Amino acid sequence: MVKLVYFAWVRERIGKSDEEIELPGDVRTVGDLLTHLKTRGEGYELALAVPRAIHVAIDQQHCQHSDPIGNASEIALFPPMTGG
Amino acid sequence: MVKLVYFAWVRERIGKSDEEIELPGDVRTVGDLLTHLKTRGEGYELALAVPRAIHVAIDQQHCQHSDPIGNASEIALFPPMTGG
Amino acid sequence: MTPAPRVKVQTEDFDLQKEIDDLTGANSNIGAVVSFCGLCRDEQGTLDALELEHYPGMAEAEMTRLAEEAIKRWSLDGVSIIHRHGKITPGDNIVLVLTASVHRQAAFEAASFLMDFMKSKAPFWKRELLKDGQIGSWVDAREADDDALERWQ
Amino acid sequence: MTPAPRVKVQTEDFDLQKEIDDLTGANSNIGAVVSFCGLCRDEQGTLDALELEHYPGMAEAEMTRLAEEAIKRWSLDGVSIIHRHGKITPGDNIVLVLTASVHRQAAFEAASFLMDFMKSKAPFWKRELLKDGQIGSWVDAREADDDALERWQ
Numbered sequence: 416m417v418k419l420v421y422f423a424w425v426r427e428r429i430g431k432s433d434e435e436i437e438l439p440g441d442v443r444t445v446g447d448l449l450t451h452l453k454t455r456g457e458g459y460e461l462a463l464a465v466p467r468a469i470h471v472a473i474d475q476q477h478c479q480h481s482d483p484i485g486n487a488s489e490i491a492l493f494p495p496m497t498g499g
Numbered sequence: 500m501v502k503l504v505y506f507a508w509v510r511e512r513i514g515k516s517d518e519e520i521e522l523p524g525d526v527r528t529v530g531d532l533l534t535h536l537k538t539r540g541e542g543y544e545l546a547l548a549v550p551r552a553i554h555v556a557i558d559q560q561h562c563q564h565s566d567p568i569g570n571a572s573e574i575a576l577f578p579p580m581t582g583g
Numbered sequence: 584m585t586p587a588p589r590v591k592v593q594t595e596d597f598d599l600q601k602e603i604d605d606l607t608g609a610n611s612n613i614g615a616v617v618s619f620c621g622l623c624r625d626e627q628g629t630l631d632a633l634e635l636e637h638y639p640g641m642a643e644a645e646m647t648r649l650a651e652e653a654i655k656r657w658s659l660d661g662v663s664i665i666h667r668h669g670k671i672t673p674g675d676n677i678v679l680v681l682t683a684s685v686h687r688q689a690a691f692e693a694a695s696f697l698m699d700f701m702k703s704k705a706p707f708w709k710r711e712l713l714k715d716g717q718i719g720s721w722v723d724a725r726e727a728d729d730d731a732l733e734r735w736q
Numbered sequence: 737m738t739p740a741p742r743v744k745v746q747t748e749d750f751d752l753q754k755e756i757d758d759l760t761g762a763n764s765n766i767g768a769v770v771s772f773c774g775l776c777r778d779e780q781g782t783l784d785a786l787e788l789e790h791y792p793g794m795a796e797a798e799m800t801r802l803a804e805e806a807i808k809r810w811s812l813d814g815v816s817i818i819h820r821h822g823k824i825t826p827g828d829n830i831v832l833v834l835t836a837s838v839h840r841q842a843a844f845e846a847a848s849f850l851m852d853f854m855k856s857k858a859p860f861w862k863r864e865l866l867k868d869g870q871i872g873s874w875v876d877a878r879e880a881d882d883d884a885l886e887r888w889q
Contacts, residue, residue, distance in 0.1 A: 423636055423708035424721050475641035477704065491638060491706075495724035498635070498666060498707025499621055499678050499698060507789055507861035508874050559794035561857065575791060575859075579877035582788070582819060582860025583774055583831050583851060599753045603773065611778035611826040617847075618771040619840065620756065625764035673764040687772065687851055688884075694770075695844045731841075 417484070419452075421462075422493035425469065428462035438484070445471045446480040448490065468494060501568070503536075505546075506577035509553065512546035522568070529555045530564040532574065552578060588650030589663040592642045596676055597665050606661040606681055613660050615687040617694040619680040625673035631712045633722075635668040635677070638706035642666065649700045653682070656696070657689040664697065666707060699731040741803030742816040745795045749829055750818050759814040759834055766813050768840040770847040772833040778826035784867045786875075788821040788830070791859035795819065802853045806835070809849070810842040817850065819860060852884040 420433040442451050449466050452459045463469055471478055472491040484490065504517040526535050533550050536543045547553055555562055556575040568574065589606065591597075599618060607613050623633050650662040661683035671677055680697045684690040703724070711719030742759065744750075752771060760766050776786050803815040814836035824830055833850045837843040856877070864872030 420638070422638055422706065423710070472638070472641055472706070475638075475644050477645075491641065493638070493706065494708065494721065496703060496706055497709045497722045497724055498637070498705045499702035499728075504791070506791055506859065507863070556791070556794055556859070559791075559797050561798070575794065577791070577859065578861065578874065580856060580859055581862045581875045581877050582790070582858045583855035583881075599756060599771070600751050601753075603752060607775070607827065612780075613775055613827075614777045616771075616773040616775065618752070618769075618773075619844070620769040620771075621840070622760070622766055622769065624767045624838070627765075674760070674766075685777070687774070687848075691772070691844065691848045691851075695840075698840055698844075 417487055418489045420489060420491045422491065424494055425462045425492050429458045443483055444480065445473070445478060445482050445484060445490075448484060449480065449492075452492075463492075470495060501571055502573045504573060504575045506575065508578055509546045509576050512542050514542045527567055528564065529557070529562060529566050529568060529574075532568060533564070533576075536576075547576075554579060585654060586659060586661045588647055588654065589661070590643055590646040590650060591663075591665045592637060592639070592646070593665065593667060594669040596667070597679055599679065602663055602665065602679060602681060606663050606683055610660055610683075612685060613683045614685050615690040616681065616683045617687070617690040619678075619694050619698050620676055621678040621698070623671045623673050623675050623677055626711070629714055630673055630719075631714045631716075632670045632672045633677070634670055634710045634712055636708045636710070637666070637668045641706050642668075645705050646701070649697055649704065652700075653693040653697050657682075657684065657693040659684050659689060659693055662693070662697070664701070666701070666705060668707065670712070696735055699728070699735065702728040703732055738807060739812060739814045741800055741807065742814070743796055743799040743803060744816075744818045745790060745792070745799070746818065746820060747822040749820070750832055752832065755816055755818065755832060755834060759816050759836055763813055763836075765838060766836045767838050768843040769834065769836045770840070770843040772831075772847050772851050773829055774831040774851070776824045776826050776828050776830055779864070782867055783826055783864055783872075784869075785823045785825045785865045786830070787823055787863045787865055789861045789863070790819070790821045794859050795821075798858050799854070802850055802857065805853075806846040806850050810835075810837065810846040812837050812842060812846055815846070815850070817854070819854070819858060821860065823865070849888055852881070852888065855881040856885055 663681040665679040682693040709722040816834040818832040862875040
């Protein structure tokens with residue numbers, strides 16, 4: 416089980432702020448995870464339509480789409496940040 | 500008549516903070532003025548021993564040693580500035 | 584001695600002079616303090632407020648990482664970063680970066696570095712609340728902000 | 737609209753938050769405020785205070801000229817410069833430069849430019865008053881400060 420957390424318009428489009436899911440064995444990288452999530456419904460498809468617009472953090476650290484998920488406990492998906 | 504004002508160690512070495520003097524007709528540039536002032540006594544000689552260390556302002560604007568004095572009403576002599 | 588970064592994520596406003604006093608404290612060898620305040624603009628009067636969402640936990644962690652990176656790169660005697668979240672009205676503070684050093688160049692460069700990275704790496708998102716009562720759109724990231732990172736590579 | 741520079745030469749200290757509030761005032765299109773505070777260092781505990789001499793009249797005039805040059809070079813919504821004179825003890829403020837702009841880069845660059853020129857062009861001179869009661873020497877100008885001007889040519 417891994418906890419997924421969503422922010423800003425990713426959260427709005429998916430329709431929830433977090434959830435726990437079981438990852439299929441063939442989901443090894445962040446990119447794999449995004450592809451997998453898109454099969455979970457219309458909200459996910461809409462949120463993740465442009466994968467390069469999605470930033471991902473594993474256990475609260477920024478990561479690349481090519482990075483392995485390893486034994487992450489929390490994975491966050493969000494749009495480009497606009498703080499500051 | 501022109502008013503001369505002195506600051507920091509230039510003031511201390513000359514021994515006064517300001518004075519009014521009559522300039523000889525052959526004192527045309529700031530450099531000429533420095534040379535002339537050195538004839539006015541030991542304090543002046545000491546203060547102006549290294550002319551390139553002396554900054555000059557004519558009527559409260561920085562100028563070069565080669566600049567003409569024109570009809571300046573106030574000429575200031577001081578060491579390199581150390582504010583900020 | 585390496586200073587510990589001071590990092591806060593909060594809803595309330597901050598007082599700049601107090602934050603500087605807290606940062607410099609008993610250290611009398613600081614000669615330069617640079618501050619950056621990021622303020623909410625009114626967007627030609629159309630904006631009622633910004634609503635700032637953040638990722639609790641990661642926001643503080645990322646701000647600490649950025650501050651530690653600045654401390655590694657420059658000779659600094661102190662770094663503070665405060666980022667507000669929640670509803671922020673035009674003219675109000677959003678973010679504060681403070682850097683303290685013996686000389687001014689390190690303080691200026693580190694503050695500029697921190698703001699460039701705060702813009703692109705700190706997990707905060709702005710949404711516009713409009714004067715006409717509508718919830719406006721999420722603010723788009725500026726390409727200029729991504730470009731700004733390149734000069735620190 | 738070109739902002740008028742705010743320039744003050746004074747013996748008393750300043751409150752940074754108040755100076756920022758005065759500078760930004762009713763303008764809600766300011767997104768970035770950069771401040772630089774120059775502080776008196778204690779020189780490894782040997783310094784009792786600095787005595788700052790200045791050229792009244794020219795100090796204000798030169799600070800205004802520098803601020804106007806910054807306003808010409810960058811898109812700014814406000815510039816404040818305060819320089820103190822008289823006796824200043826370690827840890828206390830000596831100088832403040834404030835720049836306000838829509839975006840951060842102009843505010844950072846203009847503040848850095850202003851401090852470089854304040855160091856070398858504003859007619860102020862520091863003398864050390866030492867802990868042992870002696871009047872120390874006039875502070876020497878740093879060559880690094882002259883070099884700093886070159887990057888703005």
